[in-house]
Amino acid sequence: MGKIFSRYGDGYAAWLTEDEIRRDIEEGTRDAADRGKIPELTAEDKERLLEICIMPGKNVCVERGKEVIVTFDAGTLKIPIRNGVPMDRTTAILTHEKILCSDTMELAHVDYSYKQIKSIISEEKIAMEHAQLNTIIPLFYGAMPNLGLYTKPDGPVGNWSELLPAGKIAEAREAQEEAIEHAIKDMVFVASNMYEAGADGINFDTVGASGDADVLATLKAVAILKEKYPEMAIETGFAGEFVLGMHGQLAYDGTRLAGLYPHQQVKVAEKAGATIFGAAVNTNSSMSFPWNIARVCTFIKACTEAASIPVHVDVGMGVGAIPLNNVPPTDAVTRADKAIIEIGKADGL
Amino acid sequence: MAITHETSAGMGGIRTAGDLAARMQMSKGMKINEAKEYIAGKLGISVFDLSDSTIMNEIREERGIGELMARPGAPIGIEAKIRIEELLGIKINSVGRFKRMIGM
Numbered sequence: 001m002g003k004i005f006s007r008y009g010d011g012y013a014a015w016l017t018e019d020e021i022r023r024d025i026e027e028g029t030r031d032a033a034d035r036g037k038i039p040e041l042t043a044e045d046k047e048r049l050l051e052i053c054i055m056p057g058k059n060v061c062v063e064r065g066k067e068v069i070v071t072f073d074a075g076t077l078k079i080p081i082r083n084g085v086p087m088d089r090t091t092a093i094l095t096h097e098k099i100l101c102s103d104t105m106e107l108a109h110v111d112y113s114y115k116q117i118k119s120i121i122s123e124e125k126i127a128m129e130h131a132q133l134n135t136i137i138p139l140f141y142g143a144m145p146n147l148g149l150y151t152k153p154d155g156p157v158g159n160w161s162e163l164l165p166a167g168k169i170a171e172a173r174e175a176q177e178e179a180i181e182h183a184i185k186d187m188v189f190v191a192s193n194m195y196e197a198g199a200d201g202i203n204f205d206t207v208g209a210s211g212d213a214d215v216l217a218t219l220k221a222v223a224i225l226k227e228k229y230p231e232m233a234i235e236t237g238f239a240g241e242f243v244l245g246m247h248g249q250l251a252y253d254g255t256r257l258a259g260l261y262p263h264q265q266v267k268v269a270e271k272a273g274a275t276i277f278g279a280a281v282n283t284n285s286s287m288s289f290p291w292n293i294a295r296v297c298t299f300i301k302a303c304t305e306a307a308s309i310p311v312h313v314d315v316g317m318g319v320g321a322i323p324l325n326n327v328p329p330t331d332a333v334t335r336a337d338k339a340i341i342e343i344g345k346a347d348g349l
Numbered sequence: 350m351a352i353t354h355e356t357s358a359g360m361g362g363i364r365t366a367g368d369l370a371a372r373m374q375m376s377k378g379m380k381i382n383e384a385k386e387y388i389a390g391k392l393g394i395s396v397f398d399l400s401d402s403t404i405m406n407e408i409r410e411e412r413g414i415g416e417l418m419a420r421p422g423a424p425i426g427i428e429a430k431i432r433i434e435e436l437l438g439i440k441i442n443s444v445g446r447f448k449r450m451i452g453m
Contacts, residue, residue: 059357062357070355077452096362100352103368133426200441258379
């Protein structure tokens with residue numbers, strides 16, 4: 001049997017037989033099902049995923065009529081900062097609107113955390129006000145909750161990453177609980193100001209990057225904002241497939257946050273008032289693309305079935321079966337998109 | 350990667366009806382199929398045509414809801430969004446702010 005070109009999760013080429021791809025799909029979906037306590041992909045799904053993995057064209061695309069909406073994290077950081085193109089952020093927005101044909105865009109600052117934005121809120125509001133005059137596509141303002149920034153020496157509370165290894169569990173929990181209160185104030189302050197400057201929506205990006213306390217702070221901020229501004233669109237993009245229990249005992253409205261997988265994360269996000277849920281499933285760089293995408297589709301299918309709100313799947317480098325590589329190969333990216341939409345039934349990316 | 354995702358899976362922004370579908374997800378929490386059906390109903394075309402840039406460019410020009418190519422007299426930015434708000438029957442935050450600023 002001939003070998004088929006595929007990829008590993010780090011982006012390097014993998015030449016696999018059809019049987020090997022079939023085996024990796026089986027093992028990938030089983031891994032997700034075991035971890036998330038969710039159903040494996042059906043036989044029909046697995047057959048379709050195999051077809052997508054072995055399609056001969058370099059790039060693939062969704063079937064006509066199945067196109068979805070694309071939202072962004074770190075929106076205006078991509079061209080001027082990551083690509084190093086000397087361009088104002090508002091020009092980057094118009095570049096996305098008129099040239100890259102993005103469905104939405106996000107205004108963002110290079111120091112991409114709500115705590116840091118607080119001190120430059122006036123300048124950020126001015127940028128939003130200017131951008132909204134010239135922009136047609138919906139424009140989010142986004143940043144990260146980033147609870148770790150509230151720890152000493154940069155912030156006022158103890159560092160749980162130092163307290164936990166020292167066995168100071170109670171102190172670590174207390175520090176996180178204190179950080180939550182600071183973070184809520186900053187997120188509500190920044191989001192309120194940016195909404196009043198004309199933002200179409202607020203994006204909370206990489207929710208849970210600092211664990212369950214990071215998630216709780218965001219959910220509480222979302223609930224406050226939705227009460228204050230019922231028509232505000234809020235996207236909560238999670239940091240990973242599994243909420244880390246850095247605290248371990250935190251709950252939102254009776255649901256313990258540590259250990260939640262995407263199909264459960266979306267329910268707490270909905271309860272808080274989120275409008276769009278960003279689901280993240282981590283890429284394992286040592287495993288093949290078929291293994292990774294089978295896992296992703298299994299988690300996402302369960303998530304979209306559970307969700308009452310639109311689910312946009314995170315497909316940046318290192319998540320959503322996209323290789324953990326600064327220049328992800330388009331053959332893998334387009335196959336991931338197609339599978340996530342056609343099998344996972346995502347509403348957006 | 351933005352252009353890769355857009356060409357493989359995206360609706361195409363203002364080339365088509367991508368921004369309109371995004372607005373329905375954002376303002377009403379609609380899932381993708383519901384958002385597309387809503388917009389298609391408002392525009393009087395099929396869901397299938399929403400992602401067709403040939404059809405949508407004509408519609409966008411006729412309706413004055415913003416288009417890809419620069420053209421003298423074509424609505425830009427807030428001018429297009431005022432019409433989008435009316436077309437979709439939703440509130441657009443920046444339009445509301447603009448109207449308040451000019452005393453409307």
